[in-house]
Each structure stands twice: as C-alpha cells, then as structure tokens.
Amino acid sequence: MPTLKLEIFTPEAVAYRDDVEMVLIPAELGDMGVYPMHVPLMTRIMPGELIVTKDGESVHLAIGEGFAEITQTHVRVLVDMAIEERYIDEKAAEEAVARAQQEIREALMGNQEVAAAQIALLKSLAQLKVRRRQYSSSLK
Amino acid sequence: MAANTRDIRRRIKSVKNTAQITKAMQMVAASKMRKAQLAAIASRPYAQELSRLLLPFSDAVNEDENLVHPLMSVKADGKDLVLLIATDKGLCGALNTNILREVSRFAPETTEFVCVGKKGVQFLARAKRTVLADFHLKDNFSFYDAQAVAKFCIERFAKGDIKRVVVLYTHYVNTLVQAPSERVVIPVQSFEVGHAELGHDSEKSDTVVKPEVTEYILEPNGRDFLGSLLPHFVCYKIFHVILEARASEHSSRMVAMKNATDNAKQLIKDLTLEYNKIRQASITTEILEIASAQMILS
Numbered sequence: 240m241p242t243l244k245l246e247i248f249t250p251e252a253v254a255y256r257d258d259v260e261m262v263l264i265p266a267e268l269g270d271m272g273v274y275p276m277h278v279p280l281m282t283r284i285m286p287g288e289l290i291v292t293k294d295g296e297s298v299h300l301a302i303g304e305g306f307a308e309i310t311q312t313h314v315r316v317l318v319d320m321a322i323e324e325r326y327i328d329e330k331a332a333e334e335a336v337a338r339a340q341q342e343i344r345e346a347l348m349g350n351q352e353v354a355a356a357q358i359a360l361l362k363s364l365a366q367l368k369v370r371r372r373q374y375s376s377s378l379k
Numbered sequence: 380m381a382a383n384t385r386d387i388r389r390r391i392k393s394v395k396n397t398a399q400i401t402k403a404m405q406m407v408a409a410s411k412m413r414k415a416q417l418a419a420i421a422s423r424p425y426a427q428e429l430s431r432l433l434l435p436f437s438d439a440v441n442e443d444e445n446l447v448h449p450l451m452s453v454k455a456d457g458k459d460l461v462l463l464i465a466t467d468k469g470l471c472g473a474l475n476t477n478i479l480r481e482v483s484r485f486a487p488e489t490t491e492f493v494c495v496g497k498k499g500v501q502f503l504a505r506a507k508r509t510v511l512a513d514f515h516l517k518d519n520f521s522f523y524d525a526q527a528v529a530k531f532c533i534e535r536f537a538k539g540d541i542k543r544v545v546v547l548y549t550h551y552v553n554t555l556v557q558a559p560s561e562r563v564v565i566p567v568q569s570f571e572v573g574h575a576e577l578g579h580d581s582e583k584s585d586t587v588v589k590p591e592v593t594e595y596i597l598e599p600n601g602r603d604f605l606g607s608l609l610p611h612f613v614c615y616k617i618f619h620v621i622l623e624a625r626a627s628e629h630s631s632r633m634v635a636m637k638n639a640t641d642n643a644k645q646l647i648k649d650l651t652l653e654y655n656k657i658r659q660a661s662i663t664t665e666i667l668e669i670a671s672a673q674m675i676l677s
Contacts, residue, residue, distance in 0.1 A: 248428050250522040250615065250618060251422065252421045253425075268599060278596060279596065283598065283604060306604075306608060315432075317425060355527075
C-alpha cells in the first residue's frame, strides 16, 4: 500500500514524523482527507483536529493555526501547536477555554486582541475535542 | 593583634558567601543557556520548512504585481522602528552596555522603540527616547509570546510612516563571544531564514532544497496564502532572534559569574595567607616572650 510521509513541525519541535496511509487536515476551506498521489497543494490550517491513519489505526492530534504543503508523496504541516491526544492536559485546556471566553466576554480589548483570544479559544477547544473523543470511545 | 585576625576571619567568611552565590548563579546560567540553545536547535526544522514553503513565491512575486504584500514594500523615507532586545536582570557582564551603545546610532527624531527586557526600557527612559511598548518575556517564553511582540511591530509598520523594522539584539557567536548586531525584519526582502544558526553545527547551513513540484494549488488563493504566511515568517524571525538574545544573555552571565567566582577564590587565598602570617607572627612573639622570661629566671 502506498504511503505518505507526514511531518508536523512546530517552532518548539518536530511533533510527528512517520509514513502514514491517510491524513485528515482541518484546512481553512473545510476538512480535507489526503491520500498518497494527492494533487500538489498549499493551504492554511485552522485550529482543530488532525487525524492520521496508519496501519488501520488512527492517531488524533489537536493542532493550532498554520500551513500545510501537500505533494504526491509528502504532507508537511507547519503549525504553532500540535499535541497528540495522550499528552493533552484536559484541566489546563478547560482553564484556557474559560479564560479565553472570559476575555472575549469582557471585550475591553481592541479587535486584534479579541481575534487573538478567539484563536486561543479555538486551540483549547480543539484540544478538548480530541481528548474527550478518546474518553467516549473508551467508555463503550 | 587579636582584633586584626578577627577582622580578617570575618572578611574571609563574607567573601566565601559571595563566592557561593556567584557559583550558584553561574550554574543556573549554564543550564539556562543550554536550554535556550536546545530550543533554538529544536526550532530549526521548522525554520527550514518555512523558508522552503516560501521559496516558490520568491519567483512568483517578481512576475505577479498582485502578489506583492505590504510587508515587502520598500519605502524611500520614513521612521525606523527599533525592536531592542535587552535583559531583565543585570550581572551579565558588558552585554547590556554593548547593546545599548548601539542605540545612539539611531537619531532620536526618526526612531521609535519597542523594547523587550527591563534594562532596555530603563535605559531608553533615561535617554528620553520614544518607547511605544515594552514586553516582558519569561525565561521559558513560547512562540505565542514572541508572536505578540511581532504582531505589534507588524501593526505599527502597517500604519505607513515606518520605513523599516530593525531588531537590535545580541548575536550569539559562541559561549565566550556575543556581538551586538542588528537585522532588518521588515520589509521582507529574502525568504531565506539563512543566518548563522544558534548551536554548534553552524557549517551545516540552511541549504534549501528545491521542491520537487513547482505548480501548487493554493487555498484559499495565492494572495491570501502569502498574506498570512509572510507575517508568520516575520513572527518566526523575531522568535528566533529573541531565543538567540536569551542564549547570549545566559552565556554572558555565566562567564561573568565564573570570573567573579575565580576572583573571590583568589581573594580568599590571599586573605588566608595574610591571616596565617599574622597568626604565625603572634605565636613567634609569644614564644620569644616565654623564652626570654625563662632566661631571666634561670
């Protein structure tokens, strides 16, 4: 089976590097499933859930804002946050959500800062979403 | 005589205490320097990918006027915005003195400052320069923190009367050598991150490999994509520069504290010698006194 080389980079580290079968990217214009031999493409990424399928199993990562470069054999993702579900600190994410919502509600800040708070909120929500998904599936 | 020896003993004790503190600071600085270096090395793959991602645009921008981004526009006149990166704490040798000396090269009328680090703000306030903002970054600052600094600079540039944004920081050459230097971050003229990278394998420069395909579909469109990629590129550059300045700060402090510890040790040695001399002298006089008293008695 052909594979894609997926690499996820953050300014702090290389978060993920492996040969995978499929990757689902939260692109700006909607979620995008990428298989090998995809048409070359670059897109912006919104904070959300990135799903990697490898050997029939899937790995879920919460990712932040960034960019993706897709070629026929490679997917390179540059984002400011990428956390695998098992490393997500649920409590910290919940607190971050509360903090961001608080900031947006108070809205004493300029537009730019509200936008920043909204991005922070989306990122924390993405973490929670990925984390909770695992919970619900393990309960079954 | 007894009072004198007590004085010297007290001094030895206090110098010993100082040596202990400087030694501890040296160790702390060494470990922080290592951390800053590791962070810079860890971010290198990201840097390489980022400039690779931008590479296809360097030709496209020349062909298509439409793609040219405001951050790339070169202006003939306007003010300079200087991002000064100093330290929060002192006791790091001549680092701050050197970097602050560079400030005088910018004329007060045509320069505005954005500052990272308390020492820089204090200096600029004393020199009565225009400071637009100062940022406080923790030791383990994240990319997100640096982004706030970068966004401020980008917004200020977007207002129009700024010609260029210059970062004034301490370039990390090696543990012993740090040179104050400046780098223009806006307007963006080259998409290469290519500068001497922090870390040890500087000869392994950022050789950017040509991508295998050159025709990409861009989502949502070329202009928007580049429009968000470029500010991000500036953010990253500033992030990296701050990391480098931090590594310089810690290595400079480490060296300064090592010198202080060595000096204190030398001082302890000298004082101990002095103390022993006095002690010996007093013993000799005592023996002489006893001997002469006995001679008289016999």
